[in-house]
Amino acid sequence: MIQFLARRLIVALLVAATVMTLAFMLTRLSGDLAISIAGPSATQEDIEIVRKAYGLDRPVTTQFLDWVARAVTGDLGDSFFFKKRVGALIAERMPVTLTLGLTGLVIALLVSLPLGILAAVRENTGLDRFVQAIALLGQAMPSFWLGLLLMITFGLQLGWLPISGTGSWQHYVMPGIVLAFSAVPALTRLTRAGMIQSLGSDYIRTARAKGLSRASILLKHALRNAAIPVVAIAAVQLGFMLGGSIVIEQVFALHGVGFLAWESIGKNDFPVVQAVVLVLAVIYVGLTTLADLMNAVLDPRLRGS
Amino acid sequence: MSVVAVTSGPKRGWKSASTWVGAVIVGLAAFCAVFAPLIVPHDPFAQDLGKRLLVPFWMAGTDPNHLLGTDQLGRDYLSRLIWGCRISMLIGITVTIVSGIIGIAIGVLGGFLGGRVDDAVLFAITARLSIPVVLVALAVVGLLGSSMTLLVLTLGLLLWDRFAVVARATTMQVRNLDFVAAAWCAGCSRFRILSREVLPNIASHLVVVATLEVALAILLEAALSFLGLGVPPPLPSWGLMIAEAKDYMFFSPWVIVIPGVALFILVLGINLLGDGLRDAFGTQRTDT
Numbered sequence: 001m002i003q004f005l006a007r008r009l010i011v012a013l014l015v016a017a018t019v020m021t022l023a024f025m026l027t028r029l030s031g032d033l034a035i036s037i038a039g040p041s042a043t044q045e046d047i048e049i050v051r052k053a054y055g056l057d058r059p060v061t062t063q064f065l066d067w068v069a070r071a072v073t074g075d076l077g078d079s080f081f082f083k084k085r086v087g088a089l090i091a092e093r094m095p096v097t098l099t100l101g102l103t104g105l106v107i108a109l110l111v112s113l114p115l116g117i118l119a120a121v122r123e124n125t126g127l128d129r130f131v132q133a134i135a136l137l138g139q140a141m142p143s144f145w146l147g148l149l150l151m152i153t154f155g156l157q158l159g160w161l162p163i164s165g166t167g168s169w170q171h172y173v174m175p176g177i178v179l180a181f182s183a184v185p186a187l188t189r190l191t192r193a194g195m196i197q198s199l200g201s202d203y204i205r206t207a208r209a210k211g212l213s214r215a216s217i218l219l220k221h222a223l224r225n226a227a228i229p230v231v232a233i234a235a236v237q238l239g240f241m242l243g244g245s246i247v248i249e250q251v252f253a254l255h256g257v258g259f260l261a262w263e264s265i266g267k268n269d270f271p272v273v274q275a276v277v278l279v280l281a282v283i284y285v286g287l288t289t290l291a292d293l294m295n296a297v298l299d300p301r302l303r304g305s
Numbered sequence: 306m307s308v309v310a311v312t313s314g315p316k317r318g319w320k321s322a323s324t325w326v327g328a329v330i331v332g333l334a335a336f337c338a339v340f341a342p343l344i345v346p347h348d349p350f351a352q353d354l355g356k357r358l359l360v361p362f363w364m365a366g367t368d369p370n371h372l373l374g375t376d377q378l379g380r381d382y383l384s385r386l387i388w389g390c391r392i393s394m395l396i397g398i399t400v401t402i403v404s405g406i407i408g409i410a411i412g413v414l415g416g417f418l419g420g421r422v423d424d425a426v427l428f429a430i431t432a433r434l435s436i437p438v439v440l441v442a443l444a445v446v447g448l449l450g451s452s453m454t455l456l457v458l459t460l461g462l463l464l465w466d467r468f469a470v471v472a473r474a475t476t477m478q479v480r481n482l483d484f485v486a487a488a489w490c491a492g493c494s495r496f497r498i499l500s501r502e503v504l505p506n507i508a509s510h511l512v513v514v515a516t517l518e519v520a521l522a523i524l525l526e527a528a529l530s531f532l533g534l535g536v537p538p539p540l541p542s543w544g545l546m547i548a549e550a551k552d553y554m555f556f557s558p559w560v561i562v563i564p565g566v567a568l569f570i571l572v573l574g575i576n577l578l579g580d581g582l583r584d585a586f587g588t589q590r591t592d593t
Binding site: 014015016018022026029137141142143148149242243246261262265266273285288 | 428434435447532561562569576
């Protein structure tokens with residue numbers, strides 16, 4: 001177990017280091033940063049001043065090592081546009097994105113667990129096919145478009161929910177539903193497959209033979225085993241949702257980390273862009289590592305590999 | 306080489322109606338994409354400010370010349386929709402070619418060679434998955450300026466993971482089969498074994514991944530164009546059409562409904578076809 005843990009942590013650290021390099025390279029793509037920061041009307045001297053001021057006159061490797069050394073201690077630099085520490089900026093916006101991500105995950109689980117169980121219990125019936133059709137439809141739905149449709153219907157025509165902003169819990173309902181849509185197909189299919197497998201196994205036959213109630217067999221025996229991969233994928237999906245929430249934050253004008261990144265891209269505010277990429281990737285790595293560890297705790301067979 | 310799984314229940318593969326629905330949708334979209342310049346009723350780029358926001362055929366006061374109405378600049382909506390199909394299909398297919406080449410090369414090498422190479426491949430896949438795709442694609446396009454080529458390259462470089470995962474897993478299975486051992490014994494080179502024995506036998510799995518990948522690329526392109534950092538205007542990408550029409554959606558909902566429905570149906574059709582192909586080839590689901 002200790003060895004497994006150590007291996008997973010080393011891989012996680014290596015991935016974080018790789019993403020860090022990529023995030024740094026990403027912002028160097030546009031060529032000379034000093035020119036884009038100084039703006040189109042800048043003279044040659046202005047550009048030189050900017051270059052000196054932001055330390056862009058140093059060799060790229062020095063800039064990179066400097067950024068890494070600071071980032072490791074939690075110092076992500078200063079934003080050009082917001083005139084603030086990037087770390088503080090992200091910390092300020094993170095609660096919105098986390099709330100949105102967790103809302104989406106909870107809604108996705110509330111929808112896909114019952115659907116998956118129902119489909120498995122009634123395998124190969126009309127109900128099963130209906131559930132699978134829902135999964136297919138969910139997969140094809142463009143999330144930003146669904147968001148707009150919900151805004152028109154529930155925001156404007158019915159007037160039930162606010163269409164943008166972050167004032168109250170109601171503001172998170174529509175974005176949460178839209179975000180959940182992206183995770184429902186995978187989670188439903190996984191629950192269904194897991195339940196079908198565990199319902200066909202020997203211990204369920206034993207439980208039936210003992211005369212246990214249907215509900216007890218389904219929820220206590222079958223679901224517990226089917227839930228192991230679902231829990232792991234749920235953690236991974238949360239990571240994807242946080243990364244993908246940029247589109248939904250923009251649609252609903254939720255000022256989270258994704259919205260911040262979108263604003264910063266438009267303003268060439270590269271310290272913020274590279275920091276958001278890094279932070280989201282590190283959260284994802286943390287969540288997947290956690291999911292692996294959880295799996296290993298729940299299912300001792302996985303520890304060997 | 307069709308492996309028929311003996312199962313009771315619903316009809317699968319080419320016997321299933323949903324596969325045919327998918328095939329028809331994809332066929333229609335392919336037709337529109339190829340022949341778009343010939344079949345558009347109007348120039349999709351021609352503005353006519355006197356005919357702004359004409360309503361589509363099912364509403365009162367429609368103009369029979371513009372079946373699906375016109376947009377906020379008076380451009381014919383049907384023509385833009387057909388042209389948009391061309392853009393979606395073009396991006397979906399080119400992105401899949403780029404990501405397919407990268408993913409299959411990486412996956413097959415890892416699965417075939419094993420050992421250190423495979424460790425490196427697994428690491429590359431893990432690292433790739435931790436990168437937020439939409440954010441990085443937005444950043445690249447935002448920093449370098451939007452163009453179709455850049456968009457295709459960026460998405461292609463980001464979406465190879467599923468190809469790599471499936472190519473690696475299936476290569477590992479095929480590698481240990483008897484006919485590969487026989488080829489080794491016959492003195493075939495590594496390259497020959499890879500190209501003549503391994504690739505043809507994993508091809509069906511890769512075709513299924515490719516269809517799902519086309520669908521994913523189309524959705525991502527639409528999302529990026531919607532955010533203003535995908536296909537550059539005035540090209541009528543469906544995502545861009547929705548973004549441009551957004552300001553009018555509360556009074557004329559059809560301006561976002563039409564391109565959205567088109568996008569939804571196309572992606573659904575590709576997915577239906579992909580699912581049908583998977584069942585027809587008798588391969589397992591690999592995308593969950």
